[in-house]
Structures are given as structure tokens and as C-alpha cells.
Amino acid sequence: MSSTLITAITELDQSKYKTKVYAGGHLIYADEPTELGGTDEGMSPGALLLASLGSCTAITIRMYADRKEMPLESIKIDLAICKEEEMSKTTTITRKIEFTGAISDEQRARLMQIADKCPIHKLLTNPIQILTS
Template sequence: MANNQITAVTELDRSHYKTKVYAGGHFIYSDEPEEVGGTDEGMTPGALLLASLGSCTAITIRMYADRKGINLDSIKIDLAICKEEEMSKETTITRKIELKGDFSDDVHQRLMQIADKCPIHRLLSNPIKIETS
């Protein structure tokens, strides 16, 4: 793959659903709950998707606030999506952003606008093509 790509490798052996995920020298597990045959030792794929959006949003807001010298103490983002078996092209992700710090309402509004500029938000807001080989 080209050097300018973000890459990840997933591996699943006979461990049912506990999947090893490698990216950028880091390692995590993805899994399914015990009630569907998993070991519940990692986030579900849907939770990983929400985690990607939430962390990207928080990082984007933090980068902007730091560059602009905004007194932003903390960012909390609550995300939700329907069950994976109910997902379709009409699926909606809800995202509630809580910002704490000493700043005006105008700055708060600007930070909320910046949230939509995170790369994962932009990616998920457009049609995605997946090529499988």
C-alpha cells in the first residue's frame, strides 16, 4: 500500500469473534458480546466506528482550541447508532458534544462548527466505496 494511506490489519483465528486489530504499531481487540458467542473482550465493530468518530471529533476540536488559545478544559462526546443488524444507507449517528471551559457563546458555536470538520465525520458523511480483493 502507498505510504500516504491509513492502514489496519485484522486477524481472526478459531477464537470465534475475538479479532486482533493492528494499526500504526498499536494493537487492540474487537469482539462480540457473550450472548452472541463472543468473549466480550473488546469493543464491537459498531462501537469502534463510534470511537473513531468521537476521538477524531475531540482531537479536531482540541487542535483548533489550542491553536487559537481558547481556554477549553474538557471535551465529552456521547455517540449512538442503531444495532448493527439494523444499519442501512439511512442510518443516523447521534453525537452530543459537551465542551467545558471559559469562553463565549460565539466561541462555543465556532467549536461546534469545527467538530464537523474532523476527517472521520467528513468521510462518514459521504458515499464510501469499498473495494474487496
């Protein structure tokens, strides 16, 4: 992640749950599925959280593999978060990482270690304080 402050703005009008999310000059939508009253026109907030972790993990691995000139062709990361009713003091996110390319077992093991160096992984595995005003 960059050393600059990361910011995002969300806006929700009267269009039920479809929320505009602005960050760094980009726009995406967050929404809820129709069974929860949304329009399903964007990812759910939980999916956005997983997408953040997955994309950060993949980018971190790619940067390392490129720097070390590893023959890594692609990275696939499957993520899931436990159901809301299962969340208590511990929330569990599962992350399965698959690599394609002619990488050795030693390189594969090192890339798995690098996955935990992703800034979003570090952020999510440390205490988080949210200050609301």
C-alpha cells in the same frame, strides 16, 4: 488526519470472534458481547466505528481550540448508532458534544462547527466505496 496512507490489519483465528487489530504499531482487540457468542474482551466493531468518530472529533476540536488559545478544559462526546434493523439507505449516528471551560457562546458555536470538519466525519458523510479482493 495525516496525508500518509492509513492502514489496518485484522486477524481472526479460531478464538470465536475476538479479533486482533493492528495499525501503526499498535494492537487492540475487537470482539462481540457474550450474548452474541463472543468473549467481550474488546469493543464491538460498531463501538470502534463510534470511537473513531468521537476521538477524531475531539482531537479536531482540541487542535482548533489550542491554535486559537481558547480556555477549553475538556471535551466529552456521547455517540450512538441506530440499531442494525433500523439501517436502510440511511444510518443514523447521534453525537452529543459537551465542553467544559470558560469559553464564550461564540466560541462554543464555532467549536460545534469545527466538529464537522473532523476527517472521519467527512469520510462517513460522503459516499464510501469498499473494494474487496
